Amino acid sequence: MIDENGNKSNKFANAGAAAGGFVGAMGSSFVPPINVTVNNNKGMTRRGGGGGGGNAQSLLPAPEFTSPAQVRNYCNTLRAAAVTLSIEVAMGAEILKGVLAAVPDPEGRAFGSRLRAAKVARKMRKSADDLRHAAKNAAGCYATFQQEFEEEINRVRHRARKPKAPVMNWDQQ
Template sequence: MATSHAAPTAGANGSQAKRAMNSKNFGATFAPGFTINVNANKTNNGVAAVANGSGANGRSSAEALLPAPEFTSPAQVRNYCNSLRAAAVTLSIEVAMGAEIMKGVLAAVPDPEGRPFGSRARAAKVARKMQKSADALRDAAKNAAACYSTFQQQYEEEINRVRHRARRPQQPVMNWAQQ
């Protein structure tokens, strides 16, 4: 079986790089199987374009994950905390998956010193930092839920005062006609 010794070119999906990694004569022709995207800002009439990630409503994509931080009612506090919790849980899962994928991709890179399991150890060391980010996002979700719970405990008197005023208990009505 003949293998190609030519340097792999950048394919759309990195398949040529993967073939090079899987060949027995790996050599110095490494091209990673992942893509790095670079955004370049163009200038129009000498004015630089600014890439701020804003959507149609003028808010950035990060701001679109959460409602506006207006805390003028218990419902708004609950909505903000629930939105933060949901976003943090979703991001935590995505980042944890990214860490596992990164570990798998980097483990395929041969160790330069030829140590057994050296590539896996290096990959785990790098991916551990991303896994810590996923753990921090999971903790942020827990703290967002705890925030609303603490809000309810600390402001229970005020919440109940308004709640009872809004829903007055009905007094039993005496029906004199029924005898």
């Protein structure tokens, strides 16, 4: 297609670029834009004592393990953060692979760009897998804690929570 200035253009490639995507040399590659959300928690206080893991940008609570609730909170927060990061890193690996595959191979090899892109993205995908394993291990840590210290937890639990018997109110009839 020829535009009003006499230049050759591809309307679909231009539409992709206008939508915020990356368009390769031939207009054949489209990578969706990435939105990054940053939560600024400065000045906010955390529940559970301690004010964070030592700095204002820590994703984890302070490692103060003075109660089973703090152990559970730490392991659960670690698991949730690792799962979220694992998903984001895996998505980043796929986007990186797509972007790098669009870079022309300097030696002109067929599929050379794809092979190089896959090699680079493989390391990032491994990082995503390791984060997923960290999430599993965090959940396993708390499960093992419950098994190993079941006697102590139950001893305190029974003392802390005395079951209240229901009270019958005879005045309401």
